[in-house]
Amino acid sequence: MEKLPNPFLSSGYMGSAYFCNRKLETGLLTNYMQNGIHVALFAIRRIGKTGLISHVFHPFQNSKKVACIYIDILSTQNLSDFTNQLATAVYNRFPAQKSLGKKFMEMVQLFRPTITFDELTGSPSLMLSVQTKAQKEKSLAQIFTFLDSQNIRVVFAIDEFQQILEYPETNTESILRTLMQQLKNTSFIFCGSNQKLMHQIFNSAKRPFFASCTSMHLDAIAESDYKKFIATKFKEYNRTIDAECLDFICDFTCLHTFYTQNFCFNLFSKQHAHTTLEHALETAVEILKINESTFYQYKNLLTKAQWNLLTAMAKEEQVFQPQAKSFIQKYNLGTPALVKRGLEALLSKEMIYYQSGIEKPYYQVYDKFLMRWLSKN
DSSP, X not given: OOOOSOOOXXXXXXXXXXXXXXXXXXXXXXXHHHTTOOEEEEOOTTSSHHHHHHHHHGGGTTOSSEXXXXXXXXXXXXXXXXXXXXXXXXXXXXXXXXXXXXXXXXXXXXXXXXXXXXXXXXXXXXXXXXXXHHHHHHHHHHHHHHHHTSSSEEEEEEETGGGGGGSSOTTHHHHHXXXXXXXXXXXXXXXXXXXXXXXXXHHOTTSTTTTSSEEEEOOOOOHHHHHHHHHHHHHHTTOEEOHHHHHHHHHHHTXXXXXXXXXXXXXXXXXXXXXXXXXXXXXXXXXXXXXXXXXXXXXXXXXXXXXXXXXXXXXXSSBSOXXXXXXXXXXXXXXXXXXXXXXXXXXXXXXXXXXXXXXSOXXXXXXXXXXXXXXXX
């Protein structure tokens, strides 16, 4: 494969050469997948869960024994949308020219499928004509059952799975859990970026998916691994980068995958033979300046109290007790009740997140560039 002009990707997957570490997570997820174990993958937004799934699926892309199918259901509004997304993903994985693809199209003819093509990408989409509740459930069941009956192992990765809680069909969880129990050769990787809702689905004893999956938590890549990756990529393009520059990158982006990759993309694009801390500082200023208009738009979406709370959290970076008297007084945030309402609003808007599952849980601003911009203004 020919080298990319820039080795730092903030979206998409271009092979293992451009993928940083995740050896432990890759090994675990591959093992679970090959042994038919269902997985609930918990990860905050832009930390690299989609990239990890692509990395794990990549070796099986041409396999005749294992079919890996990925769908992102964030844009779906109901069970019909979900079924159409699923049918489209299956159709793309098994083209109609292939024998299994032909069988699949014959199977879905009952639901009078319509094939359309995206004007920009040319990618096909499959839409099934289902109206009643019974038809919706039947079409979904038939897709899963059809694939499960073939002489292959099927792995579905369903991204932004918490979206099913927004469906008007309030029994979607029960439908999917029941279908999942009936399948023998099919396993699932359920992942989502809204930690609170994902935990509701999989960790509440009152919900259908309770104790149905093995949990995996995706954290930031270790600093030493990321520094090694960045330095190696510069070296592969006959460039060097200072150690203090690497320190700054990791600190500035908090090792949050999207922001680290984005920063390195911008820094690398300057094409310095030797990259120094001064170059990194210049890049940081440029990134914040470019995004400034977006940051002001965020401000317009929040109340003054919410914006003040967000700014205070950015300055602290990690907030362990946001309703503590010392924190409230330090930033003149009003009352604990006002801060509590502000936290709830910022969490619902996904401006901040709560890092749980560790010894000392904390709140942090989601967008690392916004966090740095707020902390200096």
